[in-house]
Amino acid sequence: MDELIREWRDRVRATASRGESLQLRGGGTKDFYGRAPVGEILDSRDYAGVVAYEPTELVITARCGTPLADLQAVLAERGQELPFEPPAFDEGATVGGCVAAGLSGPRRSSVGALRDFVLGTRIIDGRGEVLRFGGQVMKNVAGYDVSRLMAGSLGTLALMLEVSLKVLPKPVAERTLRFELQQAEALSRLNAWGGRPLPIGASFWHDGALSLRLCGAEAAIDAAGRELGGEVIAADEAAALWRDLREHRLPYFRSGGALWRLAVPTDAAVLPLDAPVAVEWGGAQRWFCGELAAKRVREVAEAVGGHATLFRGGDKGDGVFHPLQATIARINRRVKEALDPQDVFGRGRMYPVD
């Protein structure tokens, strides 16, 4: 076993025996996300590098501290990518942090979320045991899907040493269309289009304009373009739009107030929020940047069967993630205990410790 892994195991055990907590951290680009990180920092960047990459197997395995940009560059050399387009949010984002944050970008609605691409992990649990779950193959039902559980766990379950992710070829072609539409009309069209076999990769509505990104075979995009109409956006301008949307560099996301993410059914009507919103994922992800009580935002989301996260800024005193139903909360706590009985990892990062 690697010397560093031995060292980390010892450190986890020692921290557990002292009843203290570790903050698992890569580049720190997602420090803003979730409740405030506490505990001594364990810097995952000491364990970096692509362990295995087999383009024809559509799988890449990387160590937790591998810079996300490095992994993406390795894939790009072979015309492949992480199709869920994870946001980096800043320089220095790592693969481990990306999986732990569990965030997906603009194409989530067409290709699936980050969690859909997790195939396997090697972890150190809260007892200091090195464990392996899942693997490097697409289909695997041996044992419970513990590796997928790591996605979005914010470093509260285990220290991920390695992760295997499914990758896909980049789309052969892309084109972005723009439509001048009010939100209600945009939502209605997005849902209608979603029911048709069109190569829609991503969508974004804000301030009276709907941008629609087509991804696929050249011929399919031509055919869809004829069918849908709209104004074709220049390729470089379109690339910048989707990148800036993914990275929250658009002015909308930089206004400085509390940024809420509301996840709702795609066909939920325009939400009664009295400030500008931005809509992604065919209507399923709605950003809200404004001053409104947490309780009210959560009510708005719940009223349509959704949930709300205080994504960035604002007052975290009322919690960040949507409250869980009592039985689900109990199962969550017990899942946490299953992997990390002494609460070594990411104490209180998701929900307050009771």
Place this chain on the structure above:
Amino acid sequence: MGERNEALAMAQREADFSKVDRTRLVEALAAALPAQCLLHAQEDLQPYECDGLSVYRQVPMAVVLPRTEAQVVAVLRICSEQGVPVVARGSGTGLSGGALPHAHGVVLSLARFNRILELDANARIAVVQPGVRNLAISEAAAAHGLYYAPDPSSQIACSIGGNVAENAGGVHCLKYGLTVHNVIRVRAVTINGEIVEIGSKAPDGPGYDLLALMHGSEGMLAVVTEITVRLTPKPRLARCILASFDDVAKAGDAVAAVIAAGIIPAGLEMMDQPATAAVEQFVHAGYNLEAAAILLCESDGTPEEVAEEIERMRVVLEASGATDIRISGDEAERLKFWAGRKAAFPAAGRISPDYYCMDGTIPRKRVGEMLLAIQGMEGKYGLRCINVFHAGDGNMHPLILFDANQPGELDRAEAFGADILELSVALGGTITGEHGVGIEKINQMCSQFTTPEIETFFRVKAAFDPAGLLNPGKAIPTLNRCAEYGRMRVSNGQLPHADIERF
């Protein structure tokens, strides 16, 4: 927070349920359910003694067929109070014995939960009960130009609840995903009778991804009573290439070459020569019987997209040494190409009194090695094996042919199967891609996982089911079982399960 002990007790050895009192159990169930929802006479229990893997049989103490969620809650409360094992069952088509009854337990059949509760074409979702057949969802959605993508070969009979329990795949999952990628919510009842909603119509719910845990959990965490699935727009057109190869390794390389060219086919299946010979006798699919292997390579989408992709695939397959390439000219011909592949299991059943289906997944590049090793095993065990294979995702279904009436053949078939599974692990794969561990592959789990990993599985189970009453003895082996099986994975130079008594 702190250590809990029940999970470790569960992990150590199989629980003893011999103290379950049949009379008391049946009385309590009879008081909670209408008469037609409870079976306990020996002749009524017989039909439930096995699932699709009929070599394992066990008559349960009782079978319940609830019609409402309230009845499911009542049954689970009774079993929880009396400490009775519960085995949930869908259509009983499972191939790993996951729904094999427990001798001292109740089989909870969800066959009467067979209604589609809501089909929302605009939101592209369907809310269904777990006993609904997989294909019935697509049939109901067809009027809206939608379908439910995962299509296990038993889709005409298998239930969506069973699909969740096994995380079922099918021939189109390389492009469209497995069950876990197409289910957005389940409603379930815990062993204590509590109702939980996991996931919703809104994406990426808060908390840990319990929805992922539920998939492939083989009825060991909670009993699902409702499932919300995502529906997919039906592609306008699908066309299929039938390519022949004079060498199995070349066919395997062609699969890699297609993917290296940046193509994700809608379906990518391989059959070896014994398999094509077996099916061609019954279904005249027009396969080239001279070929050492054939590939079925499908493209779907808009007519323009399909034309473009079929041409790209044809070029790659030719360059990979295909000896013959045929492209379906119309829907009838496409279905004819697929008819042979879909008839593989029935064909095995017709050329041999019994067959035993394996389900290992391996990295695609190791397929040639695996097929060669299987040929060697045919000699070793004196049994034939035909190979069909979801080439796109590395999931192999070797069908071992045997005759259970010949003394020793069943044992040889099982030993043959165990060899294949262990080789799957050794080649960097897994013992089961989509059929589940059930009772069938439980010993091989000891080869794939170490003691602390198995303990973790038991702890995860205890998070949902602390008393260990849901489908005990399946999917995750106890450490005692692994010690007895004696073929354990050695990791980091240490003998795993070293702390366990050996027999």
